[in-house]
Amino acid sequence: MGRRPCCEKVGLKKGRWTAEEDDRLKKYILANGEGSWRSLPKNAGLLRCGKSCRLRWINYLRCDLVRGNITTDEENLIIKLHSTLGNRWSLIASHLPGRTDNEIKNYWNSHLSRQIHTIRRRSGNDDGSVIVDVARLSLPPRRKGSRGRRSKEAETAAREKTVYGAVDDPAEERVSSNDGIISKTTDVGGSATLSFDNDDMSLDLDAFLDWDNDNDDDDIKVTAATGGAEVETGGECSSISCSFRLDSPWNWESFVDGEEWETGEDLPAAAVVESDAVISWLLS
């Protein structure tokens, strides 16, 4: 004998909840408490599956939910927790009061994974090595509803609204360590160089230069070098250099071993990319 479905499917309503349904469910649970999801719909006078009621309550109607956008702190925490816990959303959610596993899962899938999506298999290379697209890692998430490539104006406007690592003092540079992930914000004129010592890691130089070429205002200039020799385009590179205008706050996320690095300097030898750790984290 097979498992009985959680509820009789016939005649039950599906899809979006109405305000009246929400009201009924909320009143019932406030009066009778959570639980007994199977019998709840009938008792509350709802033509819904018990699982649907439970989900609606947990993800939307509960009083202790935090409304509003995920903050930068929460985002950093999610990234950190995901690096150690993987897709165990309920466990991750337990560390973020007022946030639900569904909310975090959706946020990850729609915002963070797209940034993480910058890791790609190197085409034509079957040794499992990967490419990290630093340009895309650095771009803020797209706004809802946008499609395809942004217009230059929209791209510039969105970048100006970027809130990554806001810096109060223009001369200040902040570096935060996060289990091998360094988030670096630079908003002072100068340059920064990111070097990869590991052959398994490289930059998608084409994408990076394409992106740079789309910026008319010259707020960021990119040059690239392979083995110390500058190249103009194409291929992959072992290091990049970027110069920043004074009024162009920018954020770098890279994956190094926790050592700070200074504007205008190469990464210290101890701060080479830990490709294995990064790859396993990104692919987890």
Add this chain to the structure above:
DNA sequence: AAAGACCACAACCGCAGTCGC
């Protein structure tokens, strides 16, 4: 102005773990 593309998020579905009989 309209159509189509794309994204964010709500909701659904199937599976697995736990509990009680």
Add this chain to the structure above:
DNA sequence: GGCGACTGCGGTTGTGGTCTT
């Protein structure tokens, strides 16, 4: 110990809103 009910979790899908063309 076996079985079914219940619950919770994670993956996936559907829908509505927004933006571009």
